[in-house]
Amino acid sequence: MRPFEHPSQARRAFLESMLSASAFVLAPTLARASNPSESSRDEGPLRRLTQRPANYESVRSTFTTRITPLDRFYIRCHHDVPSIDVRNWKLNIAGMVNTPLSLSLDDLAKMKQVSVEAVLQCAGNGRALFRPRVPGVQWQRGAMGNAVWKGVPLRDLLLLAGHDLRATSLHLLGADTSPLPSTPRFVRAIPIGKALHPDTIVAIEMNGERLPLQHGAPARLVVPGWVADDWVKWLSSITLRDAEPDGFFYQTAYRFPLAPVEKGAAVSADQMKPMSQLNVKSIIGSHETGDVLRPGKQQIIGVAFAGESGVRSVDVTVDGGRTWNPATLSSDRAPYGFARFQFEWNATLGRFRIASRATDKNGVVQPEQPAWNPSGYLVPIQ
Numbered sequence: 001m002r003p004f005e006h007p008s009q010a011r012r013a014f015l016e017s018m019l020s021a022s023a024f025v026l027a028p029t030l031a032r033a034s035n036p037s038e039s040s041r042d043e044g045p046l047r048r049l050t051q052r053p054a055n056y057e058s059v060r061s062t063f064t065t066r067i068t069p070l071d072r073f074y075i076r077c078h079h080d081v082p083s084i085d086v087r088n089w090k091l092n093i094a095g096m097v098n099t100p101l102s103l104s105l106d107d108l109a110k111m112k113q114v115s116v117e118a119v120l121q122c123a124g125n126g127r128a129l130f131r132p133r134v135p136g137v138q139w140q141r142g143a144m145g146n147a148v149w150k151g152v153p154l155r156d157l158l159l160l161a162g163h164d165l166r167a168t169s170l171h172l173l174g175a176d177t178s179p180l181p182s183t184p185r186f187v188r189a190i191p192i193g194k195a196l197h198p199d200t201i202v203a204i205e206m207n208g209e210r211l212p213l214q215h216g217a218p219a220r221l222v223v224p225g226w227v228a229d230d231w232v233k234w235l236s237s238i239t240l241r242d243a244e245p246d247g248f249f250y251q252t253a254y255r256f257p258l259a260p261v262e263k264g265a266a267v268s269a270d271q272m273k274p275m276s277q278l279n280v281k282s283i284i285g286s287h288e289t290g291d292v293l294r295p296g297k298q299q300i301i302g303v304a305f306a307g308e309s310g311v312r313s314v315d316v317t318v319d320g321g322r323t324w325n326p327a328t329l330s331s332d333r334a335p336y337g338f339a340r341f342q343f344e345w346n347a348t349l350g351r352f353r354i355a356s357r358a359t360d361k362n363g364v365v366q367p368e369q370p371a372w373n374p375s376g377y378l379v380p381i382q
Contacts, residue, residue: 045072049137053077054214057142063285064301066330066338067117068145070207075214076122076143078186078249079176082234089218091202095171095240098162105218108152108204115150116199117334118224119305120231123254123275127376132264134376141283146303146338149222151203155196157238163192167240170195172221175234184248190223190230192240194276199224199336202235224336225308227275229254250274256379263372278307279379280366282314282341282358298345300327303338306360311339313359318345320353321368327356 046056056075062068086105093101122143124136137143172188194200203222204211211217216233223230229249244250255272282304287293300318304311311333315324327341341356358366370378 045069046074047140047142049139053079054081055137057139058145059142060283060285060288062142062145063283063303063338064340066146066303066333066340067207068147068338070147070209070212070215073145073147073215074122074143076137076228077176077214077233079178079183081214082175082177084175084213084218084234086218089175089236091219091235092237093157093161093240094237096164096167096242097158097240098164099160101157101161103157105204108202108219111152112156113150114153114198114201115148116201116222116224116336117146117148118199118222118336119144119146119278119338120228121145121278121281121305123227123229123377123379124375126370126378130370130372130376134374136376143228146305147207149201149203150205150208151201151219151222153198154200154202154221154238155198157202158195158240163240166242168192169241169244171237171239171241171245172230172232172235173237173239174216174220174232175236186232186249187245187247188230188232188254189245189250190221190226194223194226197224225277227254227278229275253375254377256373256375256377260371261373265374267374275377275379278305280304280306280309280311280358280360280364281378282356282366284316284354284356287354293347295347295349298347300343300345300354300356301340302356303340304329304356304358305336305338306358306364308336309360309362309364310335311358312361312363314339314341315357315359316341316343316345316354317357318352318354321355324357 047059049055054075054077058072058074062072091103125139125143126141127136128138128140169189169191174186201222202219204219206215219235220233221231221235254275256275257267258271258273261267282302284300284302286301300316304314314327316327317324327343330340333339
């Protein structure tokens, strides 16, 4: 018995160790939510959030490998998945160009192809953790994945079309529509500078296979380092303009406050800006909230990413953030992809709260809590 310990306390501790002989591990990411409903054990590779439109998130155990398998890759849809006759499908490039283009899938397949490994993450990944709650699909942490995308550099298509140098914005439209006529089309835009980046591509393959329909076939835009709303699926038209598009999905949705706001506060449109780059982030995939483990050596494994910046380091805590220790990063990581990390921990008896914290190559550290905003986006507000 330890000094000043009540006999009943000593007995209770002894029984607990005899009965469990285990270390109890609470294993959320840095946000440290420990709601038992977050557990994804025995739910299969994807958790359904909404059926129509189809929105499925990956379970935590997915995030232990660098490349996310297709059957474990989250699915995000704003409207119903369209029915597309590939034989008649065309990608139209118009607007401020010298030569409008209408390209078939065969046309794209015959052009120079490049591969880009990049993380795709929904802007609202983690929205379910916000308090007070905000509207939108209630993603936990699984609205992200890392894949190898293959396709045609977008700048090659723009050069082929002869884009006007006065064009500043590419308006992007997919083939998906809502069954309700009042629902706006999903129109997004990227600036000409990002469009001309050599890693921005029109993808027709994903992880070495033809792009699956639920992930945007025949073709989708891949915008490495940026949030998923710009990665338009079922891409049907690209229109070059000298102004941003009107419409709900650009002027209202996917925007966040210019400055910190009080929880629950409304924010006017003129105090919001469009989302673009992904932020530095990490997640532990090897352990789940409430896991019971044997004492001894445990491998804490997860992934980290940092948009266009790249990951510099990942630290792990097993004591709720009082102390942090460096994890080992895999050497085979791509600039825009998942960086797999691993930390060896000698677990003892007791309850532990483990978390990871990534730092990007610019020195930006993953925040413990996201700044509250009315759309539930995990973004830092400067």
